Amino acid sequence: MKNVIIFTSPGCSFCKWAKKIFEHHNVALGDPKKFEEVDTSEDNGFNRMSEECPGEGSVPQIFIGGQYIGGIEELRNLVWERKLVDMLA
Numbered sequence: 586m587k588n589v590i591i592f593t594s595p596g597c598s599f600c601k602w603a604k605k606i607f608e609h610h611n612v613a614l615g616d617p618k619k620f621e622e623v624d625t626s627e628d629n630g631f632n633r634m635s636e637e638c639p640g641e642g643s644v645p646q647i648f649i650g651g652q653y654i655g656g657i658e659e660l661r662n663l664v665w666e667r668k669l670v671d672m673l674a
Contacts, residue, residue, distance in 0.1 A: 586612065586673055587650030590621045592634040594597060599657040600645045606660060650672060 589612055593600035603623070604614065613619045625631045625644055638646045638653065647654040649672050654660060663669040 586619060586659045588619050588621070589673075590623065592623045592625050592630065592638065592644050594625045594644050594645040597644050603647060603657055603660055606664060606669075610669060612673065613642040 589607055591600070591603060591607075593604075593631060603625070607620065608614055614622075614663075616648065622631055623630045625634050634641070634646055636650070641656070645656055645660075646658055652672075654672075660669070663672060
């Protein structure tokens with residue numbers, strides 16, 4: 586399974602929803618080799634998001650296997666189009 590990086594902020598309902606989607610698809614949220622959550626409320630997390638997702642100011646921002654996916658809308662579309670499982674494999 587490919588690794589997932591998700592940029593989040595505390596209290597973000599879309600971020601919680603995104604994590605639930607990954608949890609439902611058996612992504613090991615507790616395994617740092619498979620899932621990394623970057624808190625953008627901390628300076629280094631925000632700076633990292635600014636570097637890796639230029640022009641994006643909202644969270645969540647998601648990468649799967651090093652490929653930039655986008656935000657919650659793009660993740661939701663992957664689920665609806667039944668493409669997320671293949672992308673995670």
